[in-house]
Amino acid sequence: MLVYLIRRLLYVVPIALAVSVVCFSLVHIAPGDPLVSILPPDASQALVEQMKKSYGFDRPIPVQFAIWLGKIAQGDLGTSIATSRPVLQEITKAVGNTLMLAFAATLIGFTLGCFFGFVAGYFRDTLVDRIAVTVSILGVSVPHYWLGMVLVICFSVLLPWRPPTGAGPGSSAAWVWDWEHVKYLILPAVTMSVIPMGIVTRTVRALVGDILSQEFVDALRAKGLTDWGVFQHVVKNAAPTALAVMGLQLGYLLGGSILIETVFSWPGTGFLLNAAIFQRDLPLLQGTILVLAMFFVVLNLLVDTVQTAIDPRIRRG
Amino acid sequence: MRNSRNIRRALLGAALATALPGLAAAQGTLRIAMTAADIPRTVGQPDQGFEGNRFTGIPMYDGLTQWDLSSADKPSVVIPSLATEWSVDANDKTKWIFKLRPGVKFHDGSDFNADAVVWNVEKVLKQDAAHFDASQVGVTASRMPTLRSARKVDNLTVEMTTAQPDSFLPINLTNLFMASPAQWQKLYDAVPASVSDPKQRAAQAWTAFAGNASGTGPFRMDRFVPRERLELVKFAGHWDSKKVPKLDRVVLIPMPEASARSAALLSGQVDWIEAPAPDAVAQLKSRGFIITANAQPHVWPWQFSFVEGSPWSDKRVRQAANLCVDREGMKQLLAGLMEPAVGTVPPGHPWWGNPSFQIKYDVAAARKLMQEAGYGPNKMLKVKTQISASGSGQMQPLPMNEFVQQSLKECYIDAELDVIEWNTLFTNWRRGAKDDTARGAHAINVTYAAMDPFFAMVRFLDSKAAPPVSNNWGFFNNPEFDQLVATARSTFDGGERDKALAKLHARSVEEAVFLWVAHDVGPRAMSARVKGYVQPKSWFIDLTTVSMQ
Numbered sequence: 005m006l007v008y009l010i011r012r013l014l015y016v017v018p019i020a021l022a023v024s025v026v027c028f029s030l031v032h033i034a035p036g037d038p039l040v041s042i043l044p045p046d047a048s049q050a051l052v053e054q055m056k057k058s059y060g061f062d063r064p065i066p067v068q069f070a071i072w073l074g075k076i077a078q079g080d081l082g083t084s085i086a087t088s089r090p091v092l093q094e095i096t097k098a099v100g101n102t103l104m105l106a107f108a109a110t111l112i113g114f115t116l117g118c119f120f121g122f123v124a125g126y127f128r129d130t131l132v133d134r135i136a137v138t139v140s141i142l143g144v145s146v147p148h149y150w151l152g153m154v155l156v157i158c159f160s161v162l163l164p165w166r167p168p169t170g171a172g173p174g175s176s177a178a179w180v181w182d183w184e185h186v187k188y189l190i191l192p193a194v195t196m197s198v199i200p201m202g203i204v205t206r207t208v209r210a211l212v213g214d215i216l217s218q219e220f221v222d223a224l225r226a227k228g229l230t231d232w233g234v235f236q237h238v239v240k241n242a243a244p245t246a247l248a249v250m251g252l253q254l255g256y257l258l259g260g261s262i263l264i265e266t267v268f269s270w271p272g273t274g275f276l277l278n279a280a281i282f283q284r285d286l287p288l289l290q291g292t293i294l295v296l297a298m299f300f301v302v303l304n305l306l307v308d309t310v311q312t313a314i315d316p317r318i319r320r321g
Numbered sequence: 322m323r324n325s326r327n328i329r330r331a332l333l334g335a336a337l338a339t340a341l342p343g344l345a346a347a348q349g350t351l352r353i354a355m356t357a358a359d360i361p362r363t364v365g366q367p368d369q370g371f372e373g374n375r376f377t378g379i380p381m382y383d384g385l386t387q388w389d390l391s392s393a394d395k396p397s398v399v400i401p402s403l404a405t406e407w408s409v410d411a412n413d414k415t416k417w418i419f420k421l422r423p424g425v426k427f428h429d430g431s432d433f434n435a436d437a438v439v440w441n442v443e444k445v446l447k448q449d450a451a452h453f454d455a456s457q458v459g460v461t462a463s464r465m466p467t468l469r470s471a472r473k474v475d476n477l478t479v480e481m482t483t484a485q486p487d488s489f490l491p492i493n494l495t496n497l498f499m500a501s502p503a504q505w506q507k508l509y510d511a512v513p514a515s516v517s518d519p520k521q522r523a524a525q526a527w528t529a530f531a532g533n534a535s536g537t538g539p540f541r542m543d544r545f546v547p548r549e550r551l552e553l554v555k556f557a558g559h560w561d562s563k564k565v566p567k568l569d570r571v572v573l574i575p576m577p578e579a580s581a582r583s584a585a586l587l588s589g590q591v592d593w594i595e596a597p598a599p600d601a602v603a604q605l606k607s608r609g610f611i612i613t614a615n616a617q618p619h620v621w622p623w624q625f626s627f628v629e630g631s632p633w634s635d636k637r638v639r640q641a642a643n644l645c646v647d648r649e650g651m652k653q654l655l656a657g658l659m660e661p662a663v664g665t666v667p668p669g670h671p672w673w674g675n676p677s678f679q680i681k682y683d684v685a686a687a688r689k690l691m692q693e694a695g696y697g698p699n700k701m702l703k704v705k706t707q708i709s710a711s712g713s714g715q716m717q718p719l720p721m722n723e724f725v726q727q728s729l730k731e732c733y734i735d736a737e738l739d740v741i742e743w744n745t746l747f748t749n750w751r752r753g754a755k756d757d758t759a760r761g762a763h764a765i766n767v768t769y770a771a772m773d774p775f776f777a778m779v780r781f782l783d784s785k786a787a788p789p790v791s792n793n794w795g796f797f798n799n800p801e802f803d804q805l806v807a808t809a810r811s812t813f814d815g816g817e818r819d820k821a822l823a824k825l826h827a828r829s830v831e832e833a834v835f836l837w838v839a840h841d842v843g844p845r846a847m848s849a850r851v852k853g854y855v856q857p858k859s860w861f862i863d864l865t866t867v868s869m870q
Contacts, residue, residue, distance in 0.1 A: 042459040047751070048466070048751075048791050058455040086368060088364075088524065161587045167588065168588050175546040175550050176549060266581070267581055269578070275548070282358060283359070
């Protein structure tokens with residue numbers, strides 16, 4: 005197990021380096037001017053050149069990359085061009101808000117997904133199965149941007165039950181876990197949960213069906229185990245894959261959703277990315293993408309580790 | 322029965338007594354959803370275009386001069402603000418004297434004086450000044466392109482120097498907001514001693530200033546949560562007693578998504594939204610919300626290329642295009658949220674100038690001109706225009722451009738639309754029609770502000786403003802126009818300067834230098850509880866007159 009862990013940790017280094025190269029290159033490949041956020045459209049070319057020099061954008065790209073990477077190694081993601089605030093500070097705050105939203109969405113998505121998945125798997129080819137499958141297909145297929153707007157129209161405009169936007173009555177900086185604040189979380193979390201719910205439902209349904217058709221289940225029943233006892237075995241066998249799928253889904257959710265966070269003005273990483281993209285705020289964009297990409301790397305590592313701990317066959321492999 | 326009624330009355334009274342203090346507290350609070358994705362910068366020189374000036378510039382800061390925002394009918398003109406009077410040196414027209422208003426205080430209690438003016442000029446123009454801030458240069462320097470320095474004459478007198486004689490300086494200075502040097506110094510001194518590099522210390526002081534801003538404007542900063550909200554409160558010590566706000570508090574919330582803004586207004590989360598989507602207007606009106614709009618000094622045009630081979634080099638073709646667009650039809654398309662443009666400024670504006678060529682919808686006249694130029698139904702003129710699918714100030718670029726495309730077809734002009742990303746279009750605009758990035762386009766659709774003469778006309782009509790210097794994208798080059806620009810720039814009497822500008826504008830319409838299509842009307846939707854709001858013919862607004870019912 006230890007050797008496996010060390011090997012996986014070592015893999016992280018080249019992956020992280022590759023991720024940083026991609027993050028840096030992508031935003032530079034995109035057309036447009038990196039200083040557009042602080043230069044008005046009518047800025048003269050002379051002023052543009054002066055500003056490029058001030059911000060170091062006149063240097064060759066490899067030199068800019070080396071400087072950027074050197075700073076990252078020291079924990080400095082740079083300073084936002086648009087706001088002059090440290091990128092790390094911006095991302096830390098946004099990540100906190102996205103974590104809150106992602107975990108709420110995961111809780112809803114995983115719980116409902118497992119429920120529908122197990123029910124559909126156990127009662128395969130029945131009406132219950134068909135309903136669960138329909139729900140899962142809807143969850144995966146419905147554009148969540150559209151769903152978010154529909155929920156806002158229904159539950160904020162027509163029935164003023166939930167606030168439509170924001171992260172609390174006094175901003176996320178004043179967040180506390182009380183109903184006044186939590187009610188701001190409900191609509192975006194429900195919107196965000198539909199895709200993982202659909203995916204988990206489909207995965208768990210397939211897994212349960214597959215496990216129930218295996219011989220060991222018959223053996224368990226032959227041994228006189230109750231349905232509850234068999235169910236526990238099915239859950240244990242389905243757990244590693246369901247967990248891996250949910251882990252990846254959580255990764256996607258932690259990345260934030262530009263669309264959902266923009267629709268609900270939720271100040272997370274998606275909202276931040278949206279602002280960074282439209283303002284061409286290169287340091288902020290690079291920093292945010294890098295942090296989100298590293299989320300995936302770390303999350304994959306964690307999921308692999310947990311899977312290995314649960315399933316000895318992986319360890320042996 | 323009577324007892325029961327008394328109990329109900331008592332309960333009602335108790336409920337009202339409990340609710341009223343809350344109600345009273347909320348009466349003076351106005352919550353605004355902006356279109357920006359972030360709070361515009363609060364250090365004095367806002368970003369995010371003129372929405373920044375509107376919400377974090379003018380409310381918190383004053384300039385030496387300001388726009389008169391008091392009337393919905395008259396054109397907004399420049400009036401005194403922190404400077405009470407100004408004049409150019411009779412012998413050296415590059416030197417201006419500004420007399421400052423006495424007794425003005427910053428929000429932190431420090432005095433506004435000549436030192437503060439010099440300090441604020443140097444924050445963006447003097448690169449070796451301790452408080453020089455590169456991040457504020459971009460949005461400031463291009464808006465006062467000829468200003469070079471400021472010098473204190475006495476405590477209430479400042480001398481400004483320009484690179485060349487420039488009568489537009491007092492207008493340009495509306496864009497230079499006065500931040501408090503004392504407040505900045507206090508924050509600079511509070512930077513930890515471990516930060517020894519003066520540039521780093523200055524940068525950190527500016528970052529701290531963003532959250533602890535201090536200007537002389539009618540509102541002062543109370544609470545700032547980056548990317549989420551900015552709360553401003555009344556500054557009772559404002560130098561102009563008539564501009565002490567009626568509101569106690571203004572809450573500004575960034576909300577870039579148009580449907581989110583509409584939902585926030587409909588649900589009562591905010592009282593006012595900027596730029597409601599045209600398709601939401603009917604619903605908002607039906608729910609009792611007020612839609613306000615007024616023609617802004619904004620132009621939605623096709624800027625023509627005059628480089629060799631461009632079909633727009635032919636004046637008849639340019640005039641035909643201007644006669645071919647059904648602007649009233651487009652207005653219907655946009656639910657009334659535009660004004661037809663018949664020039665850079667509308668008739669009645671001091672710079673209008675009464676051009677001999679009248680822009681209107683006249684397909685027959687347009688076809689005649691096209692036929693004279695050698696085109697017809699069997700010989701369509703092919704042109705290409707670079708446009709964007711979205712962008713600040715671009716209104717609804719896709720449907721509007723498609724509308725223009727359809728209109729022009731009636732006049733034998735077959736326009737190809739080259740749709741590119743907004744920021745890329747911006748960058749291309751600076752590079753000009755000869756650059757590869759133009760991809761052979763004969764016109765470009767970038768909207769522009771027309772508040773001051775430089776931005777409205779000079780940068781497009783002066784041959785010296787061709788790329789890479791400024792925004793004469795199409796390389797328009799006409800010595801007559803160069804002379805008219807020079808005359809306007811060196812005419813220092815306000816009335817005479819306006820006459821010179823009117824001549825320049827009239828000639829530009831006669832030559833059909835642009836295809837003028839629309840003026841934005843700055844639509845906003847608000848609750849019926851918002852009172853006292855005046856929407857001037859400007860990009861800016863005065864929040865001091867507003868109150869909540």
